[in-house]
Amino acid sequence: MTxxxxxVRNAVRTWLEKYxxxxxxxxxxxxxxxxxxxxxxxxxxxxEFVITVMGVTVDHQLQENSAVQAEKVKEQLKExxxxxxxxxxxxxxxxxxxxxxxxxxxxxxxxxxxxxxxVAVFLGHTRDDQAETVLLGLARGSGTRSLSGMAHHNGLxxxxxxxxxxxxxxxxxxxxxxxYWNDPHNENPEFSRVRVRNEAMPVLEKSIGPGIAEALARxxxxxxxxxxxxxxxxxxxxxxxxxxxxxxxxxxTLPRAIRTRLIRAAIYAAGAPAGMVSWEHVxxxxxxxxxxxxxGALNLPGGVKVERISGRLSLSxxxx
Numbered sequence: 470m471t472x473x474x475x476x477v478r479n480a481v482r483t484w485l486e487k488y489x490x491x492x493x494x495x496x497x498x499x500x501x502x503x504x505x506x507x508x509x510x511x512x513x514x515x516x517e518f519v520i521t522v523m524g525v526t527v528d529h530q531l532q533e534n535s536a537v538q539a540e541k542v543k544e545q546l547k548e549x550x551x552x553x554x555x556x557x558x559x560x561x562x563x564x565x566x567x568x569x570x571x572x573x574x575x576x577x578x579x580x581x582x583x584x585x586x587x588v589a590v591f592l593g594h595t596r597d598d599q600a601e602t603v604l605l606g607l608a609r610g611s612g613t614r615s616l617s618g619m620a621h622h623n624g625l626x627x628x629x630x631x632x633x634x635x636x637x638x639x640x641x642x643x644x645x646x647x648x649y650w651n652d653p654h655n656e657n658p659e660f661s662r663v664r665v666r667n668e669a670m671p672v673l674e675k676s677i678g679p680g681i682a683e684a685l686a687r688x689x690x691x692x693x694x695x696x697x698x699x700x701x702x703x704x705x706x707x708x709x710x711x712x713x714x715x716x717x718x719x720x721x722t723l724p725r726a727i728r729t730r731l732i733r734a735a736i737y738a739a740g741a742p743a744g745m746v747s748w749e750h751v752x753x754x755x756x757x758x759x760x761x762x763x764x765g766a767l768n769l770p771g772g773v774k775v776e777r778i779s780g781r782l783s784l785s786x787x788x789x
Contacts, residue, residue, distance in 0.1 A: 473640035477633055481510040481591075484622075484629045488588060490519035494627075495582055496591040497574075498524045498553065500542045500650035503593035506641040507630060511591060512549035524553035525581050525590075527574045529560050531654075538650060545647070554581055567660045582625055594619055594628045597635040600682035601665045603689045612748070613696040613726075618689030631686070703730035712738040715782040717758045729755060736773055739784040745770035757782060 488494065496511050498504040511522045524546040528539040539555045546553040558573040560566070578590050599618045606615040621628050630638070642649045657663055673681045706727060712735040720728050732754045736746050750769050757764060757777045766776035774787035 471637075471640045471644065473637040474644055476637055477506050477630065477641045478510045478514055480629045480633055481507065482514045484589075484591070484627050485511070485514055485518050485520060488518065488520055491521075492589075493521040493523060493585055493587045494589045494591060495523050495525050495578065495585065495587045496551075497578055497593070498526050498542050498546065499652060500526070500538055500545070501593070501652055501655075502638045502642045502649040503595055503598075503630065503635065505545065505647050505649045506638040506645075507591060507593040508546060508551065509549055509645055509647060510641070512546075512551050522551055523585060523587070524551050525578060526553060526555055527577045528555055528557045529570050529573065530557060531560060531566075531570065541650070556581060567662065579625065587625075589627045590625050591627050591629065593630055593638070595630050595633055595635050595638065596686045597666070597682050599631050599689055600685035601662055601670070603685045604665050604669060605661060613692055613699065616689065617693035617696045618686070620693065634682070699726050699730065703727050703734070706731060707734055713784050715784075717761070717777060717780050717782055720758050720782070725755075728758070735782075735784050736769055736775070739771075739773040739775075740786050741769060741771035741773050754782070 485494075494511070494515075496504070496508045498508045508522075508524055515522045524542070526539050526542040528535050530536075532538075536557075539557075543553040543555060556577040558577050560570050560573045562569045581587070582590055602618045603616055606618070609615070619628055619631065621631055639649070641647075654660065655663060656667070658667070670681065706723070710731070712731075715731070715735060720731065723731070729751050732751050733746055736750065736754065737743070746769070750767075753767055754769075754775050757767070757775065761777060764777070766774055768774055768787055772787050773784060775782065775784050777783070
């Protein structure tokens with residue numbers, strides 16, 4: 470026996486302790502080692518806390534035998550004593566297959582959580598997933614929030630296995646005699662995460678040395694603390710400001726990390742669609758504050774117009 474079983478169960482137990490007897494929680498299960506180990510550990514540890522655990526497997530209908538795999542997961546969870554809901558979704562591919570499937574999956578989980586009045590949805594993301602997320606964020610030139618990776622707890626979602634490795638979950642399944650599924654998509658090089666996992670990470674381990682995944686995950690926790698502190702500072706500033714009419718002199722006295730957060734918040738408050746404000750947009754607006762030389766108005770996503778007038782930054786809806 471390895472230390473995998475107690476490690477996984479202790480990680481799960483720590484989070485179950487935060488809920489109350491009679492609560493219902495969901496666990497998302499694909500049938501892979503990570504989610505299967507998580508579901509099994511929840512089925513064992515939840516009994517003491519009198520918490521109801523229900524499984525959800527999302528059938529994306531992207532593979533020929535996806536319905537068969539979903540039924541297999543349902544039968545596996547039945548052996549653990551867990552009810553499992555199969556949720557079929559239609560993936561509307563708008564932002565690439567990977568991102569579109571993720572969007573459909575989370576929407577399905579939220580729908581089931583609402584139907585079952587669940588207080589949490591447990592997800593099987595691991596330390597390896599965290600490291601890959603940080604590396605992807607770094608490659609894309611993302612900010613501190615993106616580099617901070619996935620949170621252990623974010624609204625409805627709980628990720629208790631972020632200190633557990635993929636290898637430990639496989640050991641858990643082997644020791645508990647659980648037959649886990651290897652998703653073919655996990656080997657598809659069309660997905661950026663697969664390329665990071667199968668190509669980039671091994672090269673880093675070989676060229677720099679072992680422990681890269683652990684170091685990246687550790688860095689993500691530190692960056693999350695920093696991002697949380699900066700967000701809190703920016704929110705306190707925001708409480709005393711009119712985001713549609715900002716004093717440029719005051720903004721220039723603030724650290725850039727705070728100023729850019731306020732600019733982003735102001736653009737969204739003026740009507741920009743969620744997720745549509747890029748770093749380039751924020752930088753262009755910041756130039757009106759810190760590199761003023763008479764620039765004209767900026768037209769941003771969602772019809773947001775930004776211009777500097779008499780030392781103040783004015784944000785409004787531009788109506789042609």
